[in-house]
Amino acid sequence: MVAVVELTGGPGTGVTYARAAFGLLPGRRRGSALPDVELVHRGVTVDRAHLARYDRVCGLRLTDALPATYPHVLAFPLAMRLMSAADFPLPLIGLVHVTNRITVHRPIDAGSRLDLTVRATDLREHPRGRQFDIVATASVDGAVAWQGVSTYLRKESASSTPAAAGPDPLPAGGAVWRLPTRIGTDYAAVSGDRNPIHTSRLGAKVFGFARPIAHGMWTKARCLAALEGRLPAAYTVDVAFKQPILLPSTVRFTSAATGDGVGFAVRSKRPHLTGTITAPVSGDTPR
Template sequence: MAAVVELSEGPGTGAAYVKAALGMLRRGGDTLPDVELVHRGVTVDRGHLARYDRVCGLRLTDTLPATYPHILAFPLAMRLMSAADFPLPMIGLVHVSNRITVRRPIDAGSRLDLAVRAVDLREHPRGRQFDVVATASVDGAQVWRGVSTYLRREAASPSSAPAAPAPPAAEPPAGGAVWRLPARTGTDYAAVSGDRNPIHTSRVGAKLFGFPRQIAHGMWTKARCLAALEGRLPESYAVEVAFKQPILLPSTVRFTSSPAAAGWEFAVHAKRPHLTGSVLFQDGQQSLLDGGDGR
């Protein structure tokens, strides 16, 4: 049973980035902290919600977008991953996938109880990965759940399975909508999300981590995809994405979507895929709705 740490106010993200920078040389460990951070009674600033909607191309409504609770819980995740007892340095982690379950619409006037924990540190052919599980509840009932999977690239363990050979690059699907993303996409999203990782906001910061220029946030891309599907989503659904090649800014990409047996399939691509995802409606999402710690 994880220890529960109750926070009386939301932590900021600036201090967490400073702690993360100081912890870049932290030695690896094999155990995630058995703790859950909880912040109760969180309210939504409607002005901030409107700015978020505009940055992500979403309609202005009083219902929270599926991705909005993620940014409400993000400071808790930052505090958790920048703590001294966290086994992996936060800077350098790669967000490889994200799964969100919307159990019912969330009104912007709701008071949310947020909880965040890290689970399932495991080997990966390119290092180690783990899940950050975030939940939002209203009046004791869970209304939203998000699972972010992060990868720490490092020397593979001898017991790790060898990585499967990469499949040949497929031809990008035809059609879809063309998105032209300006350089400010990263800084605009950083301002509303609190995710000020320099790989998204600074050419110099991006180059320090091997990118020729800054890259778009993966969660901005996911939110933008859901904006493109607005009006075609039910009140309850699950949406899962895999983050592929980063989107360099500025850039021009293409969004495609198609109906599937249980919902929608969608992708963002240029010459190679940047993001692939699926929306599962109620009948097809039961395994996600009833899932455990994010697997």
């Protein structure tokens, strides 16, 4: 039976990253399974000034409707708390965010009071290690309005058979984005994701990157900003994070209609993100 833990606040994500770094010290014992717990934070309200800063950093319009990616930011401290717990089977530092699915069941007004839940599910093997999902929901007046599923990978071995590249259905051309280094620090400030690979050249080098890299969720939000005029009231947006974007960089955004929605991508010489927007599956809401 899932244990429900009610929260009213907690340490900031900076403290959580420090605690996670401490957990990398030799001798740390971890659990063998994901914790059977759901974290809940009820009555969360939106700071409109913070929302405006987030919108500006991500290139979104300033409106009273929450962007699809904003509840992810609200739920992120809960996810961090869960993944940095002493019994979590994989260390937080070093996890790679590989995919993210968001379903907007209905628009959320910035004046709404949100009940947030976060849980970890489906620890499973991967050719390069192990992966799991963090499932977050945002409910308004007792009904789920938003759900996010983030898949994280812990790399434990090199891939023996690299995946073959698939066909590229998107047209050439598109919009050119010139991304300055400050994207990493600006997004860290509004999202709470202060992982040093995004904000520090030294922190990035520790994990094998020559320069800081852009947050994957910033890239997803920026893509949705480019598609704002084409987004329906309810939709599912799936993305796969490919090669990281080193900052500063110049990348290209492309999109095209598909049979059941919109496909989009961010590329330079390498693919950085691919995604699709489709109608949500009827009845596809979490428990």
